[in-house]
Amino acid sequence: MHPRIIARLIEQAQQLTLTSRAFYNDKMGQFLESICQLSGFEKALPMNTGSEAVETAIKAARKWGYLKKGIQENLGEIIVCNNNFAGRTVTIISFSTEDQYRLGFGPYTPGFKAIPFGDAKALEEAITPNTIGFLVEPIQGEGGVVVPPEAISKKLGRLPGNTTYC
Numbered sequence: 001m002h003p004r005i006i007a008r009l010i011e012q013a014q015q016l017t018l019t020s021r022a023f024y025n026d027k028m029g030q031f032l033e034s035i036c037q038l039s040g041f042e043k044a045l046p047m048n049t050g051s052e053a054v055e056t057a058i059k060a061a062r063k064w065g066y067l068k069k070g071i072q073e074n075l076g077e078i079i080v081c082n083n084n085f086a087g088r089t090v091t092i093i094s095f096s097t098e099d100q101y102r103l104g105f106g107p108y109t110p111g112f113k114a115i116p117f118g119d120a121k122a123l124e125e126a127i128t129p130n131t132i133g134f135l136v137e138p139i140q141g142e143g144g145v146v147v148p149p150e151a152i153s154k155k156l157g158r159l160p161g162n163t164t165y166c
Contacts, residue, residue: 018048021046031046032044032046049087050086050087051086051087051088051089051092054086054087054092054135055087055089055091055092057135058078058091058135061078061132061133061135062076062078062111062132064132064133065132065133069132071129071130071132072130074110074111075130076111076130076131076132077111077112077113077128077130077131077132078095078111078112078113078131078132078133078134078135079112079113079114079115079123079126079127079131079133079134079135080095080112080113080114080115080134080135080136081114081115081116081117081118081136081137081140082097082114082115082116082117083097083098083117083140083142083143083146084096084097084114084117084135084136084137084140084142085098085101085137085140085141085142086135086137088101090105090108090109091109093105093108094108094109094110094112095109095112095114095135097114098142111132113126117136117140117146117148118146118148118149120149
């Protein structure tokens with residue numbers, strides 16, 4: 001790693017290694033402003049881990065589905081793809097299609113529907129009025145590098161506007 005990066009890491013670690021978003025600090029606002037300008041998004045919500053980010057996306061999508069789309073509570077579904085990997089929390093393994101990740105951790109979190117990765121027709125057929133979102137890895141990496149066919153990328157641009165994409 002670059003010596004300047006290591007030096008800044010050490011300097012910061014000597015001050016404060018980590019702070020919760022629940023506490024004020026003088027750097028978070030500057031960071032959020034910078035990351036929003038860089039990304040072109042209006043809002044950002046920093047996470048510590050990938051699993052935490054996926055769990056937050058699921059919660060945000062579900063809340064949107066129930067409050068904004070008007071789906072009846074507990075009936076919302078999030079479509080996922082077979083052979084996914086997003087982490088090892090109980091909710092995330094609940095939509096895994098890999099038996100070894102699920103064994104011994106039930107009961108599982110409901111509300112997920114799995115389709116074949118890269119299958120645009122299966123995605124279109126899976127969407128119902130209770131569909132809250134589509135949680136997908138643009139490129140799957142758990143069992144090698146799996147790139148979806150070009151058709152799925154085109155299909156995403158034509159899905160109903162009242163579906164969220166996590």
